[in-house]
Amino acid sequence: MSIYSNDWSVGYAVDIVFVIDTTGSMRPVIDNVKHHALNLNEDLAMVMAQKDKTISSLRVRVVAYRDYLHNASDALRESPFFSLPAQKGEFDHFVSSLYPDGGGDEPESGLEGLAAAMLSPWERGSDKRRHLVVLFTDASAHPIERAAAAGLLPPGFPSNINELYDTWEGGQTGGMEHSAKRLLMYAPDCEPWRGISDLWSNTLHFPSRAGDGLEDFTFAEILNQIASSV
Amino acid sequence: MKLGETIKDYKVLTEPQSAAQGQWALASRGGRVYFLKMFLSPKFPQAGGPGSEAIKQRKMAECAAFEHRNRHLHTSINSGQLGAGNLVVATEFFRVGSTYYKATDVVVGSRHTDLTGMNPHQALVVVRTMLLSIRLLHQAGFVHGDLKPENIVIQESQTGLFVGKVIDYDDGYIVGLPPGRDEVVGDQRFYSPELMMYIKGNPHVTGEMLTTASDMFALGLLLHMLFTGRLPHFDRSEFSWAAEAAIRESLTFDGVSGPLKAWLESLTQIDAQMRPLIDDLLYFFVDLTPDELAACLSDARSPESIGIRPSAPTGITNSGGLKGTLKRP
Numbered sequence: 001m002s003i004y005s006n007d008w009s010v011g012y013a014v015d016i017v018f019v020i021d022t023t024g025s026m027r028p029v030i031d032n033v034k035h036h037a038l039n040l041n042e043d044l045a046m047v048m049a050q051k052d053k054t055i056s057s058l059r060v061r062v063v064a065y066r067d068y069l070h071n072a073s074d075a076l077r078e079s080p081f082f083s084l085p086a087q088k089g090e091f092d093h094f095v096s097s098l099y100p101d102g103g104g105d106e107p108e109s110g111l112e113g114l115a116a117a118m119l120s121p122w123e124r125g126s127d128k129r130r131h132l133v134v135l136f137t138d139a140s141a142h143p144i145e146r147a148a149a150a151g152l153l154p155p156g157f158p159s160n161i162n163e164l165y166d167t168w169e170g171g172q173t174g175g176m177e178h179s180a181k182r183l184l185m186y187a188p189d190c191e192p193w194r195g196i197s198d199l200w201s202n203t204l205h206f207p208s209r210a211g212d213g214l215e216d217f218t219f220a221e222i223l224n225q226i227a228s229s230v
Numbered sequence: 231m232k233l234g235e236t237i238k239d240y241k242v243l244t245e246p247q248s249a250a251q252g253q254w255a256l257a258s259r260g261g262r263v264y265f266l267k268m269f270l271s272p273k274f275p276q277a278g279g280p281g282s283e284a285i286k287q288r289k290m291a292e293c294a295a296f297e298h299r300n301r302h303l304h305t306s307i308n309s310g311q312l313g314a315g316n317l318v319v320a321t322e323f324f325r326v327g328s329t330y331y332k333a334t335d336v337v338v339g340s341r342h343t344d345l346t347g348m349n350p351h352q353a354l355v356v357v358r359t360m361l362l363s364i365r366l367l368h369q370a371g372f373v374h375g376d377l378k379p380e381n382i383v384i385q386e387s388q389t390g391l392f393v394g395k396v397i398d399y400d401d402g403y404i405v406g407l408p409p410g411r412d413e414v415v416g417d418q419r420f421y422s423p424e425l426m427m428y429i430k431g432n433p434h435v436t437g438e439m440l441t442t443a444s445d446m447f448a449l450g451l452l453l454h455m456l457f458t459g460r461l462p463h464f465d466r467s468e469f470s471w472a473a474e475a476a477i478r479e480s481l482t483f484d485g486v487s488g489p490l491k492a493w494l495e496s497l498t499q500i501d502a503q504m505r506p507l508i509d510d511l512l513y514f515f516v517d518l519t520p521d522e523l524a525a526c527l528s529d530a531r532s533p534e535s536i537g538i539r540p541s542a543p544t545g546i547t548n549s550g551g552l553k554g555t556l557k558r559p
Contacts, residue, residue: 010418010426010471052419054470127430128418165280169289179413182250182270199279199328201271201289204248207232228248 013126021137023103037095041084065113068147070104110141306370317363350520360394377448422447443502450497458485490526
């Protein structure tokens with residue numbers, strides 16, 4: 001049949017952005033991510049295969065955050081997207097450079113980290129896409145308005161919770177596709193994570209006990225959730 | 231959704247399980263246990279909640295369409311019709327705050343996840359009950375859109391007798407009115423060629439072309455998987471999905487033979503208009519005897535030896551329903 005004569009395969013591109021709180025108490029999670037980074041592609045492919053799913057391209061990126069209000073100079077560190085498995089060495093190198101430190105008071109800059117993830121240069125070209133943000137934190141978050149009012153945020157960042165919500169839900173500043181986006185939050189059962197889980201679409205919250213460093217979750221469980229979301 | 235949480239008047243009894251489109255758990259209400267599904271999207275904007283007015287208005291419209299589709303689906307199905315009991319319909323569809331939920335009766339699967347461990351009589355009953363349920367959806371003008379083994383629960387109805395329960399058609403759509411190509415969900419393993427082309431944005435494939443025939447393609451693959459425990463053969467190094475192989479006429483139903491093979495081939499032909507309708511397929515399985523099915527599943531006996539035509543089925547049309555009275559399975 002002529003309509004099927006050319007270009008008949010369907011590509012499925014998955015972009016994952018890991019948003020990681022790298023303040024002092026997060027050492028176990030950071031160590032866990034470091035430990036699994038090098039084999040992430042293979043591990044994920046294995047879990048995906050168990051679920052009879054395959055993807056045609058996988059890119060990962062890391063957004064590491066601390067606290068703008070404590071020390072703006074090391075509050076946000078972002079990697080580019082790495083294509084896996086081709087760039088797994090570079091991905092591993094970036095992840096290896098993360099270390100837990102600082103943070104000041106208990107709320108951290110998780111919303112700013114989330115904003116940076118949403119503004120990622122997401123894949124738009126493949127036939128099917130998944131834009132997945134996976135957040136790890138053991139703390140609540142400052143209102144994004146505070147760092148914005150202090151003039152600390154990078155240009156183009158949402159400056160209040162309304163703009164952040166609009167960015168997620170597909171406002172003009174959002175680069176995420178409405179149907180492609182998913183947010184998995186490994187975060188304490190407190191605000192703002194509870195409210196985000198309740199009000200934002202395509203969002204799942206896996207609550208941990210604040211201060212426990214997310215030790216409740218194994219990397220295998222997290223990989224399984226990622227595969228379920230893809 | 232959290233273990234122990236009460237949502238409306240449903241108490242969540244189990245740790246919620248996640249899927250791409252939602253979470254589900256067992257929940258109790260009034261002494262009965264239900265499956266409770268939480269939808270991840272859409273979310274109803276809340277008064278005083280975050281967001282610009284423009285985004286809230288867009289989300290309100292999205293929610294209105296979602297509610298209309300769900301309510302229309304559940305009011306369109308004739309629950310008094312033969313087979314309705316095996317289509318797992320929502321007992322309640324509701325919203326709490328921003329989040330939508332659906333409750334259904336609990337469907338407890340048996341030890342069987344396919345038909346490979348069953349005798350032919352048992353297998354036929356499962357297939358017939360499954361097809362009756364899909365027929366209800368098609369008669370209501372709905373495409374299931376996600377037919378796959380995981381959405382067919384094989385339940386023991388009485389000792390030694392099993393039925394095929396059809397679940398999870400939340401992402402179904404009205405014939406010819408699928409979601410936008412970026413919004414389509416489902417399992418790529420069971421995509422039809424036209425669905426695949428629609429997702430790719432092929433200008434020759436419009437939403438109007440996505441009909442119950444897309445389900446029939448999926449059924450061809452699904453039946454092979456149920457009978458044999460695997461998809462029909464195609465070269466995995468060349469094709470990712472069965473639909474791609476079908477387009478290149480490289481799909482081989484190597485686990486079955488005789489008329490069953492011919493029907494599955496007919497169901498998966500790339501011309502959607504030529505595929506059998508659900509009534510046609512149901513009629514075939516109503517007429518098929520356990521011995522004939524056994525012959526189709528065994529290479530030891532050729533179909534000719536039991537008088538079954540081995541070639542593509544003739545007289546399959548997509549234009550009519552059952553001409554005779556449907557026999558109760």
